Amino acid sequence: MRSLDLHDLDPAVRLAGILDAAPTATGGLALSRLPRAAIDQIIDPVLLWIASAPSGARLEFTSTTTAIEVDVQLTGLAYGDDSPPPAVFDLVIDGSLVASRTASDGHAVRIRDRTNPASIGFDIGGPATIRFDDLPLDAKAIEIWLPANASVELLAVRIDDDADLTATAPAPRRWVHYGSSISHCMEAARPTGVWPVIAARAAGVDLQSLAIAGQAQLDQFAARTIRDLDVDLISAKIGINLVNADSMRERTFVPAVHGFLDTIRDGHPTTPIIVLTPITCPVVEDAPGPTATDAFGTCVRVDRPTALAEGSLTLTSIRRLLGLVVEQRQAAGDAHLHLIEGTELFGPDDVGDLPDGLHPNAAGYARMGDRFHALAFGPGGPFGS
Numbered sequence: 001m002r003s004l005d006l007h008d009l010d011p012a013v014r015l016a017g018i019l020d021a022a023p024t025a026t027g028g029l030a031l032s033r034l035p036r037a038a039i040d041q042i043i044d045p046v047l048l049w050i051a052s053a054p055s056g057a058r059l060e061f062t063s064t065t066t067a068i069e070v071d072v073q074l075t076g077l078a079y080g081d082d083s084p085p086p087a088v089f090d091l092v093i094d095g096s097l098v099a100s101r102t103a104s105d106g107h108a109v110r111i112r113d114r115t116n117p118a119s120i121g122f123d124i125g126g127p128a129t130i131r132f133d134d135l136p137l138d139a140k141a142i143e144i145w146l147p148a149n150a151s152v153e154l155l156a157v158r159i160d161d162d163a164d165l166t167a168t169a170p171a172p173r174r175w176v177h178y179g180s181s182i183s184h185c186m187e188a189a190r191p192t193g194v195w196p197v198i199a200a201r202a203a204g205v206d207l208q209s210l211a212i213a214g215q216a217q218l219d220q221f222a223a224r225t226i227r228d229l230d231v232d233l234i235s236a237k238i239g240i241n242l243v244n245a246d247s248m249r250e251r252t253f254v255p256a257v258h259g260f261l262d263t264i265r266d267g268h269p270t271t272p273i274i275v276l277t278p279i280t281c282p283v284v285e286d287a288p289g290p291t292a293t294d295a296f297g298t299c300v301r302v303d304r305p306t307a308l309a310e311g312s313l314t315l316t317s318i319r320r321l322l323g324l325v326v327e328q329r330q331a332a333g334d335a336h337l338h339l340i341e342g343t344e345l346f347g348p349d350d351v352g353d354l355p356d357g358l359h360p361n362a363a364g365y366a367r368m369g370d371r372f373h374a375l376a377f378g379p380g381g382p383f384g385s
Contacts, residue, residue: 001069001158010061012167013157016143017057017208019225021154028073028155031146033057033209035228038221047215049075049109055148055184056177056197056209058092060170062141065163067133070144071155074106074128077186079297084108087147088190089130093140095201097192103128106150114293127155141168145191148184171206175383176226179237181359182279183211189362195345198369203377205233216241218248218256220263227267233383234264234271235376237342239278239318240358246290246304249311250321257325261337272382274338275326277319279346279368281358288312291358299358319343338382345371 004010006029015021020036021029032039034051042048052075059070068091076084086102105128112119132144146152159165177183177196185194192201200207208229210222216238226234238257242248248256257275264273283301284291288309290302319341326339345368346353346360353364360368376383 001067002161002163004157004159006154006156010165012061012165014060014167014170015057016060016170016206017054019208024153026073026153026155028153031057031152031154033212034221035225038225041221044215047212049151050184050212050215052151053148053184053186053213054146054152055186055191055194055211056200056207057146058191059144059146059157060142060168062139062166062168063159063163064137064139065142065159065165066135066137067131067160068135068142068144069156069158070130071157072103072106072128072130073153073155074103074125074147074150076106076108076150078108078110078123079114080112085149087128087150089147090145090190090192091132092143092145092192093135095141099132100190101130101132103130114295114297139164139166145197148188148191148194149186171204173232173385174206174208174230175200175203175233175235176208176210176229176231177235177237178216178222178226179211179276180216180241181211181213182240183209183237184213185211185365186213187359187361188365193362193365195365195369195372198366199373199377202369202373203383205377205383211237214241214244217245218242218260220259223260223263226264229267231268232271234268235274235276236260237276237278238322239313239315239342240281242318243278243281243284243289243313243315244291246288246312248313250313250317251311253313253318254321254325257322258329261325261329265334270336272336272338274340274376274382275322276340276345277322277342278315279342279360280348280351280354281315282351283357285315288314293356298356340372340375340382344375
């Protein structure tokens with residue numbers, strides 16, 4: 001088979017959804033959904049690892065190849081003595097999901113005690129090869145969707161020796177979505193089961209995911225990244241991580257949301273923007289965070305002194321304040337800013353698909369993708385064509 005040069009990647013091959021691909025000592029490419037300018041400003045290794053888990057990212061090209069091999073070095077997340085969940089790669093041909101492959105090899109970041117995230121170890125593992133074969137002989141648009149639940153170092157890509165290779169025309173509209181773990185979707189059963197991916201594929205748009213699990217803190221590096229991207233559609237799901245970390249109060253939250261939107265508007269003055277409020281999370285609907293994880297992996301609220309409660313955020317107050325921000329900006333003339341309540345995507349009636357009290361399961365994510373597609377891309381929706 002013919003190996004593609006990763007360091008002088010054929011322009012026909014697109015690393016869609018990836019904003020930085022840095023050469024590694026092993027000759028591969030370390031993939032990230034954040035650009036280099038943002039990476040260079042981040043000191044939190046957890047945030048960097050999460051950004052390197054390529055939710056919504058994929059390899060795209062058109063080829064006559066009958067087989068594809070992709071070598072990767074994965075780094076998954078494990079708890080206690082468990083192995084990391086398998087990393088799934090989905091093959092889409094001419095828009096249709098045709099095959100999946102799983103890989104269990106790789107490194108593991110191991111949290112030994114769920115109640116103590118600082119109890120971290122690192123297990124060394126080897127690379128994995130993902131192979132898809134028996135593909136049709138004719139030219140076909142190929143997408144290899146990368147796993148959402150592991151970081152990926154791309155080591156090699158191989159196709160048939162005599163295969164033609166040309167670029168696939170991207171979708172006519174590009175959508176960037178910012179959010180938390182509930183948009184990153186590590187719990188999805190497969191990469192095409194991530195809810196923004198479901199919505200993007202149904203709408204025929206080109207997705208760039210900036211959903212970074214646990215890290216949606218209204219950081220300016222994220223706003224600047226969105227500002228500088230060439231995109232047609234923008235959405236931001238805001239709130240749950242601020243409660244999880246108890247990182248803001250009402251006083252700081254409202255200006256931070258305005259500042260985040262101001263930065264985006266510097267580069268996209270009339271681009272449609274959807275602000276999404278939080279989905280349901282019973283333990284912090286009407287009580288402030290922070291939250292933690294118990295020994296069973298369930299989201300629980302951490303009690304704190306009453307003196308620290310003044311101005312604290314709950315999901316109910318965040319929804320109210322986000323509504324106020326959007327109303328203020330619409331009244332000031334922003335006719336392209338829209339609000340969608342997260343509870344319309346996943347509300348109190350859906351909690352049966354919220355097994356840990358915080359994250360939907362695969363069925364819940366599928367429902368969210370379908371509902372967002374209908375609300376945003378459907379007739380009269382903010383992203384309707």
